[in-house]
Amino acid sequence: MSAHGDPIPMTSTACGPLTGIAEVPGDKSISHRSLILGAMCIGETTIEGLLEGQDVLDTAKAMRAFGADVTDHGGGRWSVVGVGVGGFAEPDGVIDCGNSGTGVRLIMGAMATSPIVATFTGDASLNSRPMARVTDPLALFGCQTVGRTGGRLPMTLVGAKEPVPVRYTVPVPSAQVKSAVLLAGLNAPGETVVTEAEATRDHTERMLAGFGANISVVDTDEGRVITLKGQPELQPQHIEVPRDPSSAAFPVCAALIVPGSDVLVPGIGLNPTRAGLFTTLREMGADLTYENERTEGGEPVADLRARFSPDLHGIEVPPERAASMIDEYPVLSVVASYAKGQTVMRGVKELRVKESDRIDAMATGLRANGIDVEDGPDWWIVTGAGHGNVPGGAVCASHLDHRIAMSFLILGMASQDPVRVDDGGPIATSFPIFEPLMQALGAQVTRSTA
Ligand SMILES: O=C(O)C1=C[C@@H](OP(=O)(O)O)[C@@H](O)[C@H](O)C1
Numbered sequence: 001m002s003a004h005g006d007p008i009p010m011t012s013t014a015c016g017p018l019t020g021i022a023e024v025p026g027d028k029s030i031s032h033r034s035l036i037l038g039a040m041c042i043g044e045t046t047i048e049g050l051l052e053g054q055d056v057l058d059t060a061k062a063m064r065a066f067g068a069d070v071t072d073h074g075g076g077r078w079s080v081v082g083v084g085v086g087g088f089a090e091p092d093g094v095i096d097c098g099n100s101g102t103g104v105r106l107i108m109g110a111m112a113t114s115p116i117v118a119t120f121t122g123d124a125s126l127n128s129r130p131m132a133r134v135t136d137p138l139a140l141f142g143c144q145t146v147g148r149t150g151g152r153l154p155m156t157l158v159g160a161k162e163p164v165p166v167r168y169t170v171p172v173p174s175a176q177v178k179s180a181v182l183l184a185g186l187n188a189p190g191e192t193v194v195t196e197a198e199a200t201r202d203h204t205e206r207m208l209a210g211f212g213a214n215i216s217v218v219d220t221d222e223g224r225v226i227t228l229k230g231q232p233e234l235q236p237q238h239i240e241v242p243r244d245p246s247s248a249a250f251p252v253c254a255a256l257i258v259p260g261s262d263v264l265v266p267g268i269g270l271n272p273t274r275a276g277l278f279t280t281l282r283e284m285g286a287d288l289t290y291e292n293e294r295t296e297g298g299e300p301v302a303d304l305r306a307r308f309s310p311d312l313h314g315i316e317v318p319p320e321r322a323a324s325m326i327d328e329y330p331v332l333s334v335v336a337s338y339a340k341g342q343t344v345m346r347g348v349k350e351l352r353v354k355e356s357d358r359i360d361a362m363a364t365g366l367r368a369n370g371i372d373v374e375d376g377p378d379w380w381i382v383t384g385a386g387h388g389n390v391p392g393g394a395v396c397a398s399h400l401d402h403r404i405a406m407s408f409l410i411l412g413m414a415s416q417d418p419v420r421v422d423d424g425g426p427i428a429t430s431f432p433i434f435e436p437l438m439q440a441l442g443a444q445v446t447r448s449t450a
Pocket residue numbers: 028029030101102173174175176177179201326327350
């Protein structure tokens with residue numbers, strides 16, 4: 001089933017060269033944070049280029065339920081009139097975050113130190129994902145949780161009436177956990193200190209500083225130590241959301257594997273905590289260049305140019321790079337299928353607790369399409385068939401996971417036989433224009449009967 005309706009079976013058939021300009025939508029991580037931080041200011045935050053994917057729309061709806069005035073002005077322009085730090089109202093109904101781990105975990109953090117009660121739920125995928133990783137540190141602030149066995153949604157949070165600041169070391173590499181603790185720390189008096197052994201995406205830290213919070217980040221032997229002074233008065237901002245590197249990954253990877261392709265993907269955020277895929281692809285021999293490198297809104301940005309790359313070869317992806325490309329492993333495994341030799345991916349246990357078990361979903365679907373994949377608890381190895389030799393021909397389950405659906409559709413763009421996915425509906429959570437954008441480049445992606 002699709003995340004929000006009937007399943008949408010889709011087929012991808014080998015196509016001629018992909019050419020043109022691929023303007024991918026706004027960054028999903030920054031879009032969620034723009035709405036949530038906007039809701040925590042007094043005054044009006046304006047946003048340009050907001051991702052209007054279902055995940056972010058569900059966060060917008062949630063911010064309204066907590067009392068913020070969120071308006072869609074059309075064309076990706078939005079405004080949020082916030083209620084201030086600690087000003088969240090108690091929602092009347094259940095907060096449904098749909099398919100979005102980022103949405104639910106960040107919102108739980110944002111409400112955990114206010115004296116209100118809120119109940120959260122999501123779709124079948126989200127309701128099977130671990131939430132104790134967030135509710136455990138939120139309990140240290142004084143927030144109570146009642147949920148299903150195993151720390152799953154639906155669950156109710158009773159926000160702390162008299163929150164205390166927290167010192168917390170994040171036990172898994174997760175920007176969502178780090179961000180939930182920082183957002184909770186906003187309404188606790190004194191200093192909240194979060195340590196992460198491995199650097200994860202740092203949008204929350206950068207944006208909190210932009211909104212006027214007193215926040216510092218220090219690199220130590222234990223990792224990154226983030227100190228936030230509680231109870232600031234956040235200042236409303238104007239935010240221009242950069243285009244999403246995780247969405248850019250799809251047209252970029254498609255261009256690398258389809259003979260004759262030459263695609264420009266302009267204005268992509270290349271924050272080092274997000275850009276690991278592009279480094280990896282270049283190490284694999286991809287013809288991928290950064291043009292017009294510049295800084296926008298404090299973030300490094302470039303236009304990516306990807307051309308067909310006939311000499312791709314497998315590599316061992318450094319495990320310490322995993323956090324900076326965590327959402328891109330599914331599509332990397334597709335490029336690895338077209339490379340010569342083995343692509344070895346280790347230190348990626350977190351892939352098993354995303355919208356689906358992404359190692360299992362990709363390994364099963366790639367094997368069905370004639371690719372050799374081995375996998376273990378926190379590793380997997382793809383043995384490439386090389387250009388022209390990827391059989392294809394299978395129907396793949398997308399498991400309510402947008403990145404799995406898009407990855408298999410990319411696989412079919414250069415395989416011997418078409419590749420089908422049982423449900424492309426979840427693509428709308430993060431990349432609602434994927435289908436027309438890829439078609440405009442020359443891809444043959446169609447809705448079909450599976
Ligand atoms: O903070 C964020 O915006 C995100 C963090 C990552 O999740 P984890 O924190 O679970 O690694 C990533 O997979 C997700 O797509 C977005």
